[in-house]
Amino acid sequence: MSENTVYECLKYSNENINRALEALRAGKMIQIYDSDSREGETDLVIPAKAVTYTDVKWMRKDAGGLICVAVDPVASKQLKLPFMADLVREASKTSASLGEVVEKEGDLKYDAHSSFSIWVNHRDTRTGIPDIERALTIRKIGEITEESLSGNGVHFGNEFRTPGHVALLRAAEGLLDERMGQTELSIALARMAGITPAMVVCEMLDDDSGKALSKEKSKDYGEEHGLVFLEGKEIVEAYTLWTGSEC
Numbered sequence: 715m716s717e718n719t720v721y722e723c724l725k726y727s728n729e730n731i732n733r734a735l736e737a738l739r740a741g742k743m744i745q746i747y748d749s750d751s752r753e754g755e756t757d758l759v760i761p762a763k764a765v766t767y768t769d770v771k772w773m774r775k776d777a778g779g780l781i782c783v784a785v786d787p788v789a790s791k792q793l794k795l796p797f798m799a800d801l802v803r804e805a806s807k808t809s810a811s812l813g814e815v816v817e818k819e820g821d822l823k824y825d826a827h828s829s830f831s832i833w834v835n836h837r838d839t840r841t842g843i844p845d846i847e848r849a850l851t852i853r854k855i856g857e858i859t860e861e862s863l864s865g866n867g868v869h870f871g872n873e874f875r876t877p878g879h880v881a882l883l884r885a886a887e888g889l890l891d892e893r894m895g896q897t898e899l900s901i902a903l904a905r906m907a908g909i910t911p912a913m914v915v916c917e918m919l920d921d922d923s924g925k926a927l928s929k930e931k932s933k934d935y936g937e938e939h940g941l942v943f944l945e946g947k948e949i950v951e952a953y954t955l956w957t958g959s960e961c
């Protein structure tokens with residue numbers, strides 16, 4: 715079956731989904747809004763492997779949130795990426811002060827737990843923060859994710875050090891059955907698009923209000939910049955079809 719045939723049979727009735735998958739396959743930016751009942755935030759989202767320093771600058775200047783890379787749950791386990799909360803909880807066994815700050819049940823009002831893993835820099839970076847260096851770290855995270863999922867044994871520590879300036883986000887094992895943050899939503903889209911499931915996400919913030927950019931203003935931004943705007947519920951619906959498809 716040719717690549718096109720596969721994509722043909724995966725056409726969705728929601729044209730927004732088809733446009734988003736096409737954009738992601740082309741390494742282009744899209745927007746994902748999680749939901750009114752969760753964070754109520756819109757992220758700029760782009761495949762990690764495709765990121766250039768101008769994309770990092772775009773997210774830094776126009777979105778302004780934390781530039782993170784969401785990693786597929788299978789690859790996260792292969793790469794031995796820990797949840798930061800688990801790491802701190804373990805460390806708190808020898809440091810009481812850490813035990814007081816570690817994420818506990820009920821701490822987050824919008825979800826059961828965060829998806830933060832470790833924060834890294836690629837070893838070829840100097841300080842790790844310039845756009846050009848963060849882009850390198852991000853692309854290399856995409857590449858090692860692809861390598862790992864291809865069954866090629868990889869050694870994360872050979873290429874990356876922590877702490878660093880790019881926050882890794884570990885997608886929940888059950889993906890959208892378990893959690894519906896932009897971490898899982900972006901990985902679900904990557905799986906549907908047939909691209910490496912390592913996705914850059916960055917929250918869009920509002921310079922005037924000091925809050926997250928509203929859904930309406932985020933949609934306006936998307937229209938001005940030709941970006942596909944997806945809501946979490948659209949992705950959940952399409953992913954349910956995809957997982958049940960015979961393609």
Ligand SMILES: O=C(CO)[C@H](O)[C@H](O)COP(=O)(O)O
Nearest residue numbers: 757780782829895896897915
């Ligand atoms: O907190 C975050 C990391 O900066 C953002 O909300 C990002 O969207 C990923 O987290 P989540 O999956 O919880 O939405």
Ligand SMILES: [Mg+2]
Nearest residue numbers: 753755895917
């Ligand atoms: Mg968040």
Ligand SMILES: [Mg+2]
Nearest residue numbers: 753755895896
């Ligand atoms: Mg989010």
